[in-house]
Amino acid sequence: MAFDKKPNKVVVIGTGYVGSSYAFSLINQNITDELVLIDLNKDKTEGDVMDLNHGVPFGAPTKVKAGDYEDCENADLVVITAGANQQPGETRLDLIEKNARIFKSIVENVMKANFDGIFIIATNPVDVLSYATWKYSGLPMERVIGSGTILDTARFRFMLGEYFDLDVRNIHGYIMGEHGDTELPVWSQTRIGSEHIHRFMEKYKPEGTMEELENIFINVRDAAYHIIERKGATHYAIAMGLARLTKAILRNEQSILTVSTLVRGEYGLDNLYIGVPAVVSRRGVERIIEIDLNDLEKQQLEHSAKVLKEAMKPVFEV
Numbered sequence: 176m177a178f179d180k181k182p183n184k185v186v187v188i189g190t191g192y193v194g195s196s197y198a199f200s201l202i203n204q205n206i207t208d209e210l211v212l213i214d215l216n217k218d219k220t221e222g223d224v225m226d227l228n229h230g231v232p233f234g235a236p237t238k239v240k241a242g243d244y245e246d247c248e249n250a251d252l253v254v255i256t257a258g259a260n261q262q263p264g265e266t267r268l269d270l271i272e273k274n275a276r277i278f279k280s281i282v283e284n285v286m287k288a289n290f291d292g293i294f295i296i297a298t299n300p301v302d303v304l305s306y307a308t309w310k311y312s313g314l315p316m317e318r319v320i321g322s323g324t325i326l327d328t329a330r331f332r333f334m335l336g337e338y339f340d341l342d343v344r345n346i347h348g349y350i351m352g353e354h355g356d357t358e359l360p361v362w363s364q365t366r367i368g369s370e371h372i373h374r375f376m377e378k379y380k381p382e383g384t385m386e387e388l389e390n391i392f393i394n395v396r397d398a399a400y401h402i403i404e405r406k407g408a409t410h411y412a413i414a415m416g417l418a419r420l421t422k423a424i425l426r427n428e429q430s431i432l433t434v435s436t437l438v439r440g441e442y443g444l445d446n447l448y449i450g451v452p453a454v455v456s457r458r459g460v461e462r463i464i465e466i467d468l469n470d471l472e473k474q475q476l477e478h479s480a481k482v483l484k485e486a487m488k489p490v491f492e493v
């Protein structure tokens with residue numbers, strides 16, 4: 176019943192391309208009751224709030240306001256999308272030092288306001304900054320969640336749907352590892368409907384080749400570069416992915432999503448945040464799902480973890 180539901184509150188920190196697109200998705204999908212926007216650029220935030228509020232009559236009754244860190248006190252979720260984005264040619268890992276510095280002060284400010292909810296992190300490099308947020312906040316690991324490879328997995332499913340001319344909702348597969356250049360496609364577990372992708376191709380697309388599938392993965396991995404070259408930022412798809420993750424949490428959906436979370440022995444990895452399938456609920460990350468990987472996929476995941484740990488060294492002791 177709508178009457179006895181406790182209103183939920185989401186605070187977004189960083190309302191540039193990603194943060195403002197996420198706010199727009201939340202309102203359009205009727206996901207939250209209260210939405211607070213925080214950014215260093217106060218004029219931009221106020222302008223966004225006016226603009227979003229004027230759309231509320233067409234969407235759902237959401238209270239939107241420009242706020243400050245004290246608004247985090249009773250928030251259910253704090254979503255961080257603040258910080259530098261990649262310039263053409265820059266990798267996500269190139270952003271590490273700049274954004275880690277910004278994160279230290281943001282997370283400290285949020286925790287000073289006695290925040291006791293769940294963090295979602297999207298700023299890049301997302302795996303490293305999720306780990307940083309977990310360390311800086313002192314919250315249990317299940318309550319600090321990175322967007323991980325949710326976007327890469329969506330790109331993978333979309334491009335395979337186009338290739339097979341099928342509804343993307345019938346494509347089941349994951350991209351795991353770093354949200355970045357060392358991510359990997361889990362072909363051994365990719366299914367179309369309930370059929371393994373290779374068998375499906377043999378039966379229904381015999382002219383298809385493994386090389387074409389490999390090129391699809393390369394386009395998934397490099398999608399951010401392709402978009403940034405053309406328009407300077409990527410934001411709509413990640414905003415929708417963050418809205419999906421927000422729904423999974425606030426509505427206690429127990430959804431399996433490829434988020435960035437702390438591995439503690441799963442997949443033979445330890446003490447880093449990395450993209451893996453995990454069950455997400457009102458408690459945050461309930462548990463990691465350990466799907467069977469073949470030998471090549473295991474090696475690729477280990478390599479991805481190794482690159483992430485190396486990249487983290489200058490910033491953290493890992």
Ligand SMILES: NC(=O)C1=CN([C@@H]2O[C@H](COP(=O)(O)OP(=O)(O)OC[C@H]3O[C@@H](n4cnc5c(N)ncnc54)[C@H](O)[C@@H]3O)[C@@H](O)[C@H]2O)C=CC1
Nearest residue numbers: 189190191192193214215257258259260297298299408413
């Ligand atoms: N995880 C993912 O799949 C994706 C992550 N991203 C990442 O999201 C981040 C944001 O990207 P954009 O929105 O395109 O950048 P943007 O430059 O448009 O927005 C960043 C915002 O952060 C604000 N900001 C900076 N320092 C702040 C602080 N200390 N406190 C409050 N606000 C602060 C800026 O004023 C700006 O409005 C980047 O790191 C980008 O790489 C982008 C797309 C996908």
Ligand SMILES: CC(=O)C(=O)O
Nearest residue numbers: 267299326398399409
């Ligand atoms: C920018 C980024 O991380 C992406 O679009 O995947």
